[in-house]
Structure formats: C-alpha cells, structure tokens
Amino acid sequence: MSPLTPARTRQSRRYLMCRPEHFTVSYSINPWMEPAKPTDTALAVRQWQSLYEAYIALGHEIELIDPQPGLPDMVYTANGGFVIDGVAYVPRFRYAERQGEEQHFSRWFRENGFRVVEPEHTNEGEGDFLLAGDVILAGRGFRSADDSHREIARVFDREVVSLTLVDPRFYHLDTALSVLDPVVAPGETPTIAYLPGAFDDASRAELERRFPDAIRVADADGAVFGLNSASDGENVFISPRATGFEAQLRERGYTPQLVDLSELLLGGGGIKCCTLELRGGER
Template sequence: MSTTEAAATTTRTAHRRRYLMCRPEHFTVNYSINPWMEPAKPTDTAKAVAQWQKLYDLYLELGHEVELIEPLAGYPDMVYTANGGFLIDGRAYVPKFRFEERAGEAPAFADWFRAHGYDTVIPEEVNEGEGDFLLVGDVILAGTGFRSTGDSHREVGEVFGREVVSLNLVDPRFYHLDTAIAVLDPVVAEGQSANIAYLSGAFDDASRAVLEERFPDAILVSDEDGSVFGLNSASDGYNVIISPRAKGFEVQLRERGYNPILIDLSELLLGGGGIKCCTLELRGAK
C-alpha cells in the first residue's frame, strides 16, 4: 500500500476549534499593498459581509466557537484577523504591520487579547501574525520575503519557546505563508505527524527542500488552485473549508480522507484574503 493509499484509509477526526473573526463592515479596497488589490476595481461591502457571514455560520454549525472583534472604521483589512496575532497556550504575540495602512489594527488586537486573559506580548520586529506563523505539531513554520522579517522568526521562537522553521516566499502573489501552506491537522495525536498542503512554487529552493524533508506526505497543490487562494483554508482535522474554485485541491483532500467544504469569499479576495485570512486561531485563555 502506498503512503497516499494509507493516508486515505486514515480516520480523520474533527476537533472543536476557537476562532477570532471581524465582520467586514468597512471592507473596501482604497489602497494597494499586495498584487490582488486594485483600488480602481469596485468592491461590494454588502456582498463581502454576506459571504463572510456564511463562513461564520458554518463554523458555528460545525460546533466551533467564534469570538468577534469590533471592526474599526478606516481599517478595511481588519476582516483579515489571521494577521492580528499568533496565539499558543494563552500567550498572544501581537503583530507589527509592515504597512502604515494597517498599523492601527495592532493596538485593537492587543487590547482584545488582554481583555480576554491572554499574556500579551508587544513585538519589536515586523510580523503579521498567523499570516506568516503556522503551528504544525510542536513546530512553528515562519514565512518571510514580503511581510514578516527574519528577525521576527527569532523573536517568535523566544516568545513561545518552540522550534521555528524559516521559509522564504518568492512569489508576490503569495505574500503571506498562509496563502501557500494549509495546516490540515491542527491537533496531532502522540506518535503521529501533522499533515500539510502547500504550493511548491511559492518558495525558494532551500525552503522547498526543507518542506520535502519534513513533510514527505504533504499534499502538493497546483498553481491553478493556489492562485485562487485554495490553500488559504481552515481545517479542524476532518472538515477543510476551501475555495469552491480549488477543484484539484478538493479532490486531493477527499483522497486523503478529509471532508472539503466549499465557501466562496470571492469579494474578500479582492483585498488579497481568503478563508484562513479571516480566521485567527485562539489557543489557550478564555
């Protein structure tokens, strides 16, 4: 039996998750800080809210807990809460955004974390939270190249006392790590390894070699699926919420025993964000 066939027979388990989201009441695209953002292209805030609501409702339907942070006028990207921090075991590492347009979001997230009992760490280094930091088992995968700096990789390792694996992003379309890697197993049983999916072409040669060595059974996603933010997905270990346009990825997930669920966030993609961007994992404090 091949590794892929063995993976397909694995029983996947859904784990209850706790997320932070922000209703896109002020969503628009009036500046450009990534290749997806075109201010001349019209956006529909009501449509963005309606699409976001379907994701929010689905999380509740699946049994997950969703907290909300109040959207701030003047910060249309605040809907992308994954950039609002990185949280493990009740400690929150706050972002320090690269672009001034988003800088005002950081204090709001820090205040929310403090109010909800997190040991809140204000960074010295430029980082964009779970956009560039992904927890895979006990290891932090950390992206750099466009937003978070390499120094933040050292800092996040010190904050959480975990091994950090640096990965260099080279394609500007995939400017955050969570656009190029999906963590499929947020909870890993003892003796097992976490599964990921990733887009090989988003990384330099050295990073690809690291991923191939550490995750030999990973799902390799096509550029076609990556370019519709197919990897910007959320998984509870069984249910994987993905873009309906990521057709190949949907098939790959089913082959591995996961249950892909399709949610269209096409309006929010105009701002360069998808399902994972709108979903910050809260680990620890209540």
Template sequence: MSSQQPVAGLDAPERVAHRRRYLMCRPEHFTVRYSINPWMEPARPTDTAKAVAQWQELYDTYLRLGHTVELIDPVPRLPDMVYTANGGFVIDGVALGVRFRVDERRGEEQPFMEWFADHGFDVVRPTAVQEGEGDFLLVGDAILAGTGFRSSTGGHEEVAAVFGRDVISLTLVDPRFYHLDTAIAVLDPVQGVGGVDAANIAYLPAAFDEASQRVLAERFPNAIRVSDADGAVFGLNAASDGRHVFISPRATDFAEQLRARGYVPVPIDLSELLLGGGGIKCCTLELRDRPEGIR
C-alpha cells in the same frame, strides 16, 4: 497517479474533527482603497454587502460544525481588520501582537492587542516586524514561519523566544503569495500530537525558494502538493479542524486530493474578500487557550 495521491475511498484514514476557537471580524468597512499586495486594485469596485454575506456564511458554517467564534469589533477606516489572522499569534493563552510592515495596517495593531488583553490572554508586544498567523503556522509542536515579503527573520527569532518552540523559516518568492498562509494549509491543527513530522500539511511548491522546497519535502514527505492553478485561486488559504477543511470552491483538484486523504472539503466562497488579498484562513485567527489546569 503517484503514491502520494491515494485513490479516494481506499486506505484513507478516518479523520477526527476537533473543536476550535476562532477570532473573526465582520467586514462592515471592507473596501479596497489602496494596494499593498498584487490582488488589490483600487479602481475595481467592491461590494461591502456581498463581502459581509460571504463572511457570514463562513461564520455560520464554523458554528454549525461546533466551533466557537469570538468577534472583534470592526474599526472605521481599517478595512483589512476582517483579515484577523494577521492580528496576532496565540498559543497556550499567550498572544504575541503584530507589527505590520505596511503603514496602511499599523492602526490594527493596538485594537487586537487590547482585545487579547480584555479576553484574558497574556499579551506580548512585539519589537520585530511580523504579521501574525499570516506568516506563523503551528504544525505539531513546531512553528512554520514565512519571510520574503512581510515578516522579518527577526520576527522569527522573536516568536521562537516567546513560545519556546522550534521555528522552521521558509522563504516566499511569488508576490501573489505574500503570506505563508496563502501557500501552506495545516490540515491537522492539534498541537502536541506526534510532533511536526506526524502533522499533515498541503502546500504550493512554486511559492517557495529552492531551499525552502527542500526543507518542506524533507520534513513533510507525505504532504499534499497543490497545483499552481489551485494555488492561484487561494485554495491553500484554508482552515481545518482535522476533518473538515474549509476551502475555496474553485480549488477543485485540491478538494479531490483532500477527499483521497479522508478529509471532508467544505467549500466557502469568499471571492469578494479575495479582492483585498485574503481568503478563508486570512479571516480566521485561531485562539489556543492554556491547557486545562495551567494558569
């Protein structure tokens, strides 16, 4: 056993849960009618009622653990709106909208920006192609940004300009992991605490090119490196409040790695929504409000 994988219960720090505010969308219109990623097979039947029931478990679990969940109304003929992480990127009350690469999702852009505006966020309409928190992850005070399949490097430049943050670009190379949030999980989601190097992440090395693997190894030497098997069941498409990590029940080795670090895995089965190429994090957009006293 490597030094990066401590024995569960020994020297594991006490993790603290932080209340989060999330945006979700009930999958009332979920189905797979087209294919825009390797997970989507239109010939394979989908069960909308099952998708709703699984989604409801995630929603109820967030509430039970003290988190706030806002809802955006689902729109007919936009089955992927359930994947709210792709709807924008929000820091300090500023919401950067999205510009999807694929035509099938372009209809989601305006409803999300309208929701942000109606709920008091300062909305920035994007000019470059990028797909929100699917490819942008806030880690400490920096932003990890994915490219290779969906978001453009121009989108990385735009997110840096909008939020004035250091942006670390990473290139994805496996089409199964077409968004960054399928290959990296942020385990300590509180910004401004210790900077990027103090934040814990988990990631799937094989999802990235060699240059990006070197960057991740240098910036996050204590990161959890997840197996290909757990990556393949969307184990890294996870959400965390700093203590509870909401993950696929099939990512069993990852769950043990989390326990060894003092986290509490919370298994949630979203297998039906995985048929559309999304999991727990895809269904969870974090709403980061302005710090108290700033308007």
C-alpha cells in the same frame, strides 16, 4: 477514498473573526488589490457570514472583534496575532495602512484573558506563523522580518522553521501552505498542503524532508487561494474554485467545506485570512 485512507477526526476549534462592515479596497499593498476596481461591501459581509455560519454549524466557537472605521483590512484577523497556550504575540505591520489595527488587537487579547507579548520586530501574526505539530512554520520574504522568527522562537520556546516565499501573489505563508491537522500527538507530524512554486528551492527541500506525505497543490488551485484554508482535522474550509485541491483532500479522507469569499479576495485574503486560531486563554 480507499479502505486504507485514514479516518479523520474533527477537533473543536476557537477562532477570532471580524465582520467586514468597513471592507473596501482603497489602497494597494499586495498584488490582488486594485483600488480602481469596485468592491461590494454588502456582498463581502454576506460571504463572510456564510463562513461564520459554517464554523458554527460544525460546532466551532467564534469570538468577534469589533470592526473599526478606516481599517478595512481588520476582517483579515489571521494577521492580528499568533496564539499558543493563552499567550498572544501581537502584530507589528509592515505597511502604515494596517498599523492602526495593532492597538485594537492588543486590547482585545488583554480584555479576553490572554497574556500579550508586544513584538520588537515586524510580523503579521498567523499570516506568516503556522503551528504544525511541535514546530512553528514561519514565512519570510515579503512581510514578517527575519528577526521576528527568532523572537517568536524565544516567546514560545519552540523550534521555528523559516520558509522563503518568492511569488509576490503569495505574500503570507498562509496563502501558500495549510496545516490540515491542527492537533496531533506530541512528536507526530501533521499533514500539510502547500504550493511548491511559492517557495525557493531550499524551502521546498525542507518541506519535502519534514513532510514527505504532504499534499502538493497545483498552481491553478493556489491562484484562487485554495491553500488559504482552515481545517479542524476532518473538515477543510476551502474556496469552491480550488477543484483539484478539493479532490486531493477527499482522497486523503478530509471533508471539504466549500465557502466562496471571492469579494474578500479582492483585498488579497481568503478563508484563513479571516480566521485567527485561539489556543488557550479564558472563555
């Protein structure tokens, strides 16, 4: 790290997580899921616990939603909503296999002091919506409907930037892009990292225009879900297999925190998938 590298500041975060007590891969709704391949639920729980403990050790607040039998993907809480200022825009899942989760997330938000907005259009929460400073980056192409981008712009009265995903391995925005500065001053641009090959030409051009100092991550690091990461502004929680991305983060003054969720990757999810940011609401 050079003397010119900016100092990074940790921002205390509040996250919603779900213990993967019922995790298994019994169906396939993304290219990572192979039901014929054995899964180890106990290992998934141990790996998830290591992420939970890493957050706690660095001073972050964790809320838990109860896992439900028959809903093995509830561990991927990022898909359970998108929350700003205590308002929770809840999901409407594309695939029937996950639609049973919707009522549980809605109920949790209501019972915990959030104002719930029920969607009219298909969306998969923070999987496809990422807050980047003053704007919402929104993924399209595989899961969340284009109409949900217009809907979320109305709900939160913010500019929404639609980005088209083209590689089915990266079916949610949070698998191909990470916001590294969760809190910035109004009008400031946060640092992001993204996988260029996951987006179409127009989306890449838009990202280059808006985020000229972004970290562009290599395909090898994207393919191990290196970008499916969470950041508190200083510490970035990433896969230990994303070694190139780890080096890039250190060069920018961030502190990588390596957490292996390889078992949960069998379901097509990683660190960010298991982490829903809660902004506002009662405590």
